[in-house]
Amino acid sequence: MVARIPFKQEREYSDQMLISVVLNVMNEEQNIADLLDSLVIQEGPLEIIVVDADSKDRTRDIVQTYVERYPFIKLYLRPVTRGESTNFGISKTVGDVVAFTGGDDLANPNWLREMRKSFREGADIVAGRSIMIGLKAWEELDRVELQHRGYDVSFPSANEAFRREVIEEVGGFDPWFITAEDIDLNYRAVDAGYRIVYNPDAIIYRRTKSTVYGFYRQAFWNGAGRKQLTLKHGSLWSKYDPIKMFKQKMSFWALTRLIVAMLGYIGFKLTKDRGPHGERCEPT
Numbered sequence: 001m002v003a004r005i006p007f008k009q010e011r012e013y014s015d016q017m018l019i020s021v022v023l024n025v026m027n028e029e030q031n032i033a034d035l036l037d038s039l040v041i042q043e044g045p046l047e048i049i050v051v052d053a054d055s056k057d058r059t060r061d062i063v064q065t066y067v068e069r070y071p072f073i074k075l076y077l078r079p080v081t082r083g084e085s086t087n088f089g090i091s092k093t094v095g096d097v098v099a100f101t102g103g104d105d106l107a108n109p110n111w112l113r114e115m116r117k118s119f120r121e122g123a124d125i126v127a128g129r130s131i132m133i134g135l136k137a138w139e140e141l142d143r144v145e146l147q148h149r150g151y152d153v154s155f156p157s158a159n160e161a162f163r164r165e166v167i168e169e170v171g172g173f174d175p176w177f178i179t180a181e182d183i184d185l186n187y188r189a190v191d192a193g194y195r196i197v198y199n200p201d202a203i204i205y206r207r208t209k210s211t212v213y214g215f216y217r218q219a220f221w222n223g224a225g226r227k228q229l230t231l232k233h234g235s236l237w238s239k240y241d242p243i244k245m246f247k248q249k250m251s252f253w254a255l256t257r258l259i260v261a262m263l264g265y266i267g268f269k270l271t272k273d274r275g276p277h278g279e280r281c282e283p284t
Contacts, residue, residue, distance in 0.1 A: 016045070017045075017095075017096070017097060017116050017119065017120075018045045018046065018047065018094065018095040018096065018097070019045075019046045019047075019095050019097045019098075019099055019112055019115065019116070019161065020046070020047050020048075020049060020090075020093030020094065020095030020097065020098045020099065021039060021046060021047070021048045021049070021098075021099045021100070021101065021112075022049045022051070022086060022089040022090055022093065022098060022099070022100050023035070023048065023049065023050045023051065023089070023100075023101065023102075023103055024051050024053065024082055024085050024086045024089060024100075024103070025050060025051070025052055025053070025055065025059055025063075025103035026052065026053040026054065026055050026059070026103070027055045027056060027057050027059060028055070028057075028059050028103035028104055029055070029057040029058040029059045029062060030104075031103060031104040031105075031207070032059055032062050032063060032103055033062055033066075034106055035101070035102075035103060035104070035105055035106060035107070036048070036063070036066045036073070038106045038107040038108075038109070039107055040066070040070055040073075041109055042107065042109070042111060042112040042113070043110075043112050043113040043116070044072075045072075046072060046095075046112060047072045047073075047074070047093065047094065047095060048070075048072060048073045048074070049074050049076070049089045049092050049093055050063050050073065050074065050075045050076070050089075051076050051077075051078050051085045051086065051088055051089040051092075052075065052076070052077050052078070053078060053079055053080070053082070053085050054077065054079035059103075060075065060077070063075045074092065076088065076089065076092060080175075081175045082173075082175075082181065083172075083173040083174055083175030083176070083177055083181045084175040086100070086172075086173050086181075087172040087173055087175070090167060090172055093164075095164070096163065096164050097115070097116075097119055097161055097162070097163060097164065098161065098162050098164055098167060099112070099115060099160070099161035099162075100157040100158065100159075100160055100161070100182075101158050101159060101204050102158040102204075102206065104206075104207045105158055105159075105204050105205060105206050105207065106133075106204070106205040107203075107204055107205075108202075108203035108204065108205070110201065110202075110203075111128065111202055111203060111204065114128065114199050114201045114202035114203075115128070115161045115199070115202050117199070118197050118199045118202070119161070119163070121197075123163075123195065123197035124162070124163055124166055124189070124194035124195050124196070124197075125160065125161070125162050125163070125166060125186070125189055125194055125195065125196045125197065126160065126161045126196075126197050126198075126199055126202060127152075127155035127159065127160050127196055127197070127198050127199070127202075128159040128160070128161075128198075128199055128200075128201075128202030128203060128204055129159070129198075129199075129200040129201070129202065129203050129204075130156060130158060130159045130203075130204050130205075130206050131203060131204070131205050131206065132205075132206050132207075132208050133205050133206065133207055133208070146183060146187075146229075148186075148187055148190050148191075149190050149191070151186075151190050151195070151196045152196070152198075153183055153186035153187045153190055153196070154183050154186070155182075155186060155196065155198070156182055157181075157182035157185070158182075158204060158206055159202065159203075159204035159206075160182065160186075162189070166189055166192075166194050167185075169192055170185065170188040170189050170192055171188075172185070173185055174232075176228065176232075177225060177228055178225050178228065179225035180225030180228055180229050181225075183225070183229060184228075184229060184232065184233075187229070187233060227266075227268040228268065
């Protein structure tokens, strides 16, 4: 077991800062080796906690080969909702900084070095720059930002890191959420008085969906997640910047994504509050 080091001391001795990277994965046999290859070369010390949500392909077999080669990689099976399995992964970490990325993503070689730099400078939460790779038309789509108390809380957890005490105070991810659990976590952290710092040099390369069906399915459930945010936190329309939204490139894909997301937003209650896999969604 790696000894815990007081966070203030870690700020003074950044080379001793242990970062725990939590991966919540399912059916990622095509991508997981690329991701792990990009993580094992990161500046240490680090640990990698992989939580598999009961993959039906060879994901766990591939991860196990890395577990056998790298003592700082751990693999767990947790077939529950995304928020619950991520929280389980957090509970298995020992670092004073917990970072997240996605099972189909790739980390720039300097990703954790840049995260450490921001924490050394006093950050509570660090959001990095996400670069989309895949279909060109989908790479160029902008993120719909949500502002709260002067911070953009819509940064995805696929490229974020938190001081442990932030997660402990706000209670981790809310398993009620389908897709917006990271926005909710950011929202509650800002409410608790913590700051989100953006570091554009902490880069994660994120793959776009590989099929039109996957693209629109993601858009629908993202819209449902935004509806869940309003159900939990009240009306949020004033926190969106309509001018910035309409300044985005309104391509065919951007427009149809927006329409499908609105269907998800409007239709969430019609689905009887069930997630994309039929799981019952109950607020915490």
